[in-house]
Amino acid sequence: MFSLIIILFASTFSRNQALTNVGGVLRKNTIWSSSGSANPYYLTDNVHVPRNVTLIIQAGVQIVFDKGDFEILVKGILQVRGTASNPVLFYNGTETNTKWMITLQSTNLSESIITNAIFTGPQKGLQITTIIAGLSQNTGVLVVHNTMFLENTSIESN
Numbered sequence: 001m002f003s004l005i006i007i008l009f010a011s012t013f014s015r016n017q018a019l020t021n022v023g024g025v026l027r028k029n030t031i032w033s034s035s036g037s038a039n040p041y042y043l044t045d046n047v048h049v050p051r052n053v054t055l056i057i058q059a060g061v062q063i064v065f066d067k068g069d070f071e072i073l074v075k076g077i078l079q080v081r082g083t084a085s086n087p088v089l090f091y092n093g094t095e096t097n098t099k100w101m102i103t104l105q106s107t108n109l110s111e112s113i114i115t116n117a118i119f120t121g122p123q124k125g126l127q128i129t130t131i132i133a134g135l136s137q138n139t140g141v142l143v144v145h146n147t148m149f150l151e152n153t154s155i156e157s158n
Helices: 002-016
Strands: 020-025 030-032 041-049 054-058 062-064 072-074 077-081 088-091 102-105 113-115 117-120 126-129 143-145 155-157
Touching (some): 072 077
Parallel strands (some): 020 041, 030 054, 041 062, 054 077, 126 155
16 A cells, blocks of 8 residues: 555656756747646747747647746747637746747738637737838738736737
8 A cells, every 4th residue: 555655646746747848949840739748848948930830839738938038939830729628828937037928020920820828927928020120020910819918918019
């Protein structure tokens, strides 16, 4: 009986310690999934989604911004695919963070979507921007559906 309790405790402890550190340039289409031991995803550096690359964030994924002043910079395609019962959660950060959780920069917004997501914490949530006005700009329409911005997060477009 005693060894069974230890095995159960060790199994629970290991499962609770699972996480994935993410950062850097995505070189190919990437899926962040809540299945397996990958979730949550901790930004340990900026994540850059360049042109012609897609980042898909599936339902139930948690993305944590408490390891530094980092962002997800999208110049390619971002698809946040939460569901009503299993939203994607972007959280934490600090009030002193200067970067946004997500910045969509000079991209075709019509190919990106954010659905059933929750942005919470003091770090700013979503920014749509251009590199230099008149030289490179966003095109299309970004669909944001069933998404909540809580606790001082915001959406801005310059």
